[in-house]
Amino acid sequence: MTTESVNAGARRSLPSMSVLGPILALVILIVIGFSLNSNFLSAANITNVLARSAFIGIIAVGMTFVITAGGLDLSVGSMAAFIAGLMILVMNAALPTLGIGIPIILLGMATALIAGIVAGLINGFLITTIRIEAFIVTLGTMGIYRSLVTWMADGGTLSLDFGLRTFYRPVYFSGILGISWPIIVFALTVIVGEILMSRARFGRHCAATGSNERVAHYSNVDVNRTRLLTYAMLGMLVGVATIMYVPRLGSASASTGVLWELEAIAAVIIGGTLLKGGFGRVWGTVIGVLILSMIDNILNLTDLVSPYLNGAIQGVIIILAVILQREAKAKG
Amino acid sequence: MTGEPVLSLKGVSKSFGPIEVLHSVDLDLRAGEVLALIGENGAGKSTTMKILAGYQPPTSGRVLLDGKEVSFGSIHEGEEGGIVMIHQEFNLAEQLTVEQNIFLGREIRKGLLLDKAKMRRLTREYLDRVKCRVHPDTLVSKLSNSDKQMVEIAKALSRDARVLIMDEPTAALTGSETQVLFEQVRAMRAHGTAVLFTSHRLNEVSEIADRVTVLRDGSVVHDGPASEISEDGMATAMVGRDVSALYPEKPGHGPDREVMLRVTGLNVPGHAEGVGFDLHRGEILGVAGLIGAGRTETMEGLCGLRPASAERVEIGGEAVTIQRPSDALDRGLCYLTEDRKLRGLLLEKDLRVNLTLQALHRFGGALIDTAAEERALDKAIEDFDIRAGRRDMAVGNLSGGNQQKLLLAKVMQSEPRILIVDEPTRGIDIGTKQQIYAFLRGLADQGHGIVMISSEMQEVIGLSDRVMVMRTGRVAGMLEGDNINEDAIVRLAMGVGAVKSERVA
Numbered sequence: 001m002t003t004e005s006v007n008a009g010a011r012r013s014l015p016s017m018s019v020l021g022p023i024l025a026l027v028i029l030i031v032i033g034f035s036l037n038s039n040f041l042s043a044a045n046i047t048n049v050l051a052r053s054a055f056i057g058i059i060a061v062g063m064t065f066v067i068t069a070g071g072l073d074l075s076v077g078s079m080a081a082f083i084a085g086l087m088i089l090v091m092n093a094a095l096p097t098l099g100i101g102i103p104i105i106l107l108g109m110a111t112a113l114i115a116g117i118v119a120g121l122i123n124g125f126l127i128t129t130i131r132i133e134a135f136i137v138t139l140g141t142m143g144i145y146r147s148l149v150t151w152m153a154d155g156g157t158l159s160l161d162f163g164l165r166t167f168y169r170p171v172y173f174s175g176i177l178g179i180s181w182p183i184i185v186f187a188l189t190v191i192v193g194e195i196l197m198s199r200a201r202f203g204r205h206c207a208a209t210g211s212n213e214r215v216a217h218y219s220n221v222d223v224n225r226t227r228l229l230t231y232a233m234l235g236m237l238v239g240v241a242t243i244m245y246v247p248r249l250g251s252a253s254a255s256t257g258v259l260w261e262l263e264a265i266a267a268v269i270i271g272g273t274l275l276k277g278g279f280g281r282v283w284g285t286v287i288g289v290l291i292l293s294m295i296d297n298i299l300n301l302t303d304l305v306s307p308y309l310n311g312a313i314q315g316v317i318i319i320l321a322v323i324l325q326r327e328a329k330a331k332g
Numbered sequence: 333m334t335g336e337p338v339l340s341l342k343g344v345s346k347s348f349g350p351i352e353v354l355h356s357v358d359l360d361l362r363a364g365e366v367l368a369l370i371g372e373n374g375a376g377k378s379t380t381m382k383i384l385a386g387y388q389p390p391t392s393g394r395v396l397l398d399g400k401e402v403s404f405g406s407i408h409e410g411e412e413g414g415i416v417m418i419h420q421e422f423n424l425a426e427q428l429t430v431e432q433n434i435f436l437g438r439e440i441r442k443g444l445l446l447d448k449a450k451m452r453r454l455t456r457e458y459l460d461r462v463k464c465r466v467h468p469d470t471l472v473s474k475l476s477n478s479d480k481q482m483v484e485i486a487k488a489l490s491r492d493a494r495v496l497i498m499d500e501p502t503a504a505l506t507g508s509e510t511q512v513l514f515e516q517v518r519a520m521r522a523h524g525t526a527v528l529f530t531s532h533r534l535n536e537v538s539e540i541a542d543r544v545t546v547l548r549d550g551s552v553v554h555d556g557p558a559s560e561i562s563e564d565g566m567a568t569a570m571v572g573r574d575v576s577a578l579y580p581e582k583p584g585h586g587p588d589r590e591v592m593l594r595v596t597g598l599n600v601p602g603h604a605e606g607v608g609f610d611l612h613r614g615e616i617l618g619v620a621g622l623i624g625a626g627r628t629e630t631m632e633g634l635c636g637l638r639p640a641s642a643e644r645v646e647i648g649g650e651a652v653t654i655q656r657p658s659d660a661l662d663r664g665l666c667y668l669t670e671d672r673k674l675r676g677l678l679l680e681k682d683l684r685v686n687l688t689l690q691a692l693h694r695f696g697g698a699l700i701d702t703a704a705e706e707r708a709l710d711k712a713i714e715d716f717d718i719r720a721g722r723r724d725m726a727v728g729n730l731s732g733g734n735q736q737k738l739l740l741a742k743v744m745q746s747e748p749r750i751l752i753v754d755e756p757t758r759g760i761d762i763g764t765k766q767q768i769y770a771f772l773r774g775l776a777d778q779g780h781g782i783v784m785i786s787s788e789m790q791e792v793i794g795l796s797d798r799v800m801v802m803r804t805g806r807v808a809g810m811l812e813g814d815n816i817n818e819d820a821i822v823r824l825a826m827g828v829g830a831v832k833s834e835r836v837a
Binding site: 201207217221 | 658661667674675676679680681690691742746
């Protein structure tokens with residue numbers, strides 16, 4: 001009733017804290033990194049950090065939409081492994097007919113994109129139309145894809161034909177103007193994602209769906225379609241990430257993409273997107289991804305703390321990020 | 333009735349940030365007395381109650397319990413002092429049973445284990461006292477709003493409250509349920525409990541209250557025995573102007589007006605069967621009936637919000653098929669929900685996002701034109717007199733009346749020609765009601781067709797050109813002109829020849 005002005009004064013500080021938090025953390029990490037090792041800010045190291053961030057980053061952008069719309073996807077790591085395996089199988093199989101050249105690479109890329117979209121649609125269909133909890137569905141498909149890639153590799157490793165690998169390598173290792181392809185693709189994904197999230201109808205519909213599904217339904221938002229699209233988009237981005245990933249090692253095995261889903265979810269949460277849905281920001285996710293890979297990088301560059309403790313430090317950061325955001329909110 | 337106050341406020345002011353919402357309020361609650369606290373939405377009733385119950389500290393001034401100054405450190409200390417508050421939005425754990433809720437936080441134990449037999453016996457006793465026939469093992473999430481309200485009251489009974497504070501306890505209740513509640517209030521009053529309640533239904537205030545305190549813009553503008561102030565007097569004190577002309581005049585059209593909407597044989601599985609009606613241009617068609625008569629479900633089915641089938645639906649003489657909400661909106665048919673908090677507005681989002689959500693395609697192409705949204709919000713704030721502290725505030729922090737006005741502004745963004753409003757004035761103050769009635773009549777005069785579902789008899793009678801009464805999912809009758817009166821509506825709603833004493837909800 002009278003609460004017009006309750007929270008009004010303090011709410012103003014909410015965005016600033018939750019906006020500043022992740023950026024501040026990133027800046028502090030950069031300062032620490034530079035003070036410990038002056039090579040930290042060298043072009044080579046920055047390129048290295050960004051390129052390693054790209055896989056998780058591209059997936060995390062898609063994950064931002066899924067989580068904003070009130071969903072979750074645990075299957076992305078396994079999905080990436082499965083798509084990588086499938087891509088390698090298809091390309092190796094087509095090698096005798098197509099030979100080494102652009103067409104076979106395009107075939108591999110198309111395979112990855114289509115497989116990703118189909119896998120995302122399957123998740124989305126089960127969640128929206130069959131109405132099974134997202135956690136359960138994607139826990140199930142996570143196991144399925146992981147098992148499928150192990151089976152396809154017969155328990156070992158699927159390797160891309162050596163000649164093909166040499167031809168495909170530049171997709172990971174080269175680029176334009178010294179910026180490697182994964183970084184360029186990551187940047188493009190982020191820009192498109194940010195515009196989609198903050199300026200387009202789709203982003204608004206995702207936030208409305210995640211905020212209150214019923215209100216969204218009564219407001220003429222096609223809730224199921226919106227959710228389905230977020231999963232399909234995430235699947236497609238997993239495909240894109242895999243396209244960048246395969247040339248790096250040229251192989252896929254049961255251990256490919258392990259824990260990627262949790263890293264992607266962690267990046268999304270550190271970036272300030274609400275796990276329960278209703279609010280998300282793509283640029284925050286990018287900062288989350290950078291924070292996570294920078295910690296890894298700093299530990300590798302210095303011998304202050306054992307790199308084996310990487311996971312522990314990341315875990316602390318994730319919990320801290322959520323606490324900080326809640327503090328900011330509680331004050332509001 | 334008299335004696336020392338149990339709980340009182342002395343010169344209490346409350347500010348949120350730079351805005352002072354309560355200005356030096358004095359209030360006394362006495363044992364064995366029922367105090368009605370009334371005022372428009374945003375007048376400061378909720379804040380006053382929260383300070384009384386210890387949910388919020390005052391910015392300045394004193395809270396006295398038994399004459400001694402207290403500062404409640406937490407809600408729990410307020411409860412220790414015997415103060416129980418029942419919120420308008422229920423404070424029940426949805427996933428626990430009725431019994432678990434009643435004893436939540438003060439479970440009765442026998443040694444280390446719970447004394448379930450005793451709790452069961454007491455639960456049944458409390459539920460019997462409020463004539464609530466739900467089973468103690470029912471999950472609260474499965475209860476209707478009125479049953480939830482009764483469970484809240486049963487919970488207050490179990491707390492043996494010395495002071496009971498109720499925020500609009502009757503808003504979700506039907507007429508007969510209200511009477512059950514009032515019996516309990518009278519029993520508690522006789523028992524020496526100090527009771528404070530708020531209500532927008534002034535006849536209830538006259539019926540049950542001993543004293544009336546009127547708040548306007550955060551100040552007490554009237555305080556005195558209930559016997560000394562009429563309902564008109566209360567309304568005038570609340571609004572600060574005369575509101576005797578609550579309902580705009582009916583234009584009195586002939587029956588020959590063009591039919592905008594013709595529905596035949598509408599079925600909503602489980603809720604309505606064979607519903608048919610005509611809606612004319614420029615008309616307000618009231619829909620009356622008991623709660624559970626299927627009014628809301630019928631209209632939601634018509635608008636594609638839930639599964640339904642119809643023999644024939646005509647809009648402007650043309651047969652249409654409506655399967656999803658967008659089908660209805662494309663044809664200028666729009667439904668305004670009765671539940672603004674759960675179905676109407678995104679409470680965490682700001683005004684702009686809420687205003688344009690339903691008609692987002694009208695604001696820019698692939699990308700949203702935020703400048704156009706801002707302009708629409710400017711216009712809505714102006715047209716609908718929406719009073720918000722700041723425009724980027726979360727709408728959950730707006731008062732009920734302002735939320736309702738925003739919701740109305742939101743559905744108008746779709747530019748409907750036929751508007752179905754469901755309980756358009758539930759839980760809002762009389763001044764805002766008057767604005768909404770005037771707005772609806774204005775729309776009708778501009779040539780729109782309006783269907784208004786309402787459980788408030790006076791509203792149905794005061795505003796409707798024709799009234800459709802529904803009973804158990806069917807149309808029980810259609811009333812026109814002088815035939816629109818309480819007696820006729822009640823008879824139709826209850827079935828002809830029914831006992832008249834049962835009030836239509």
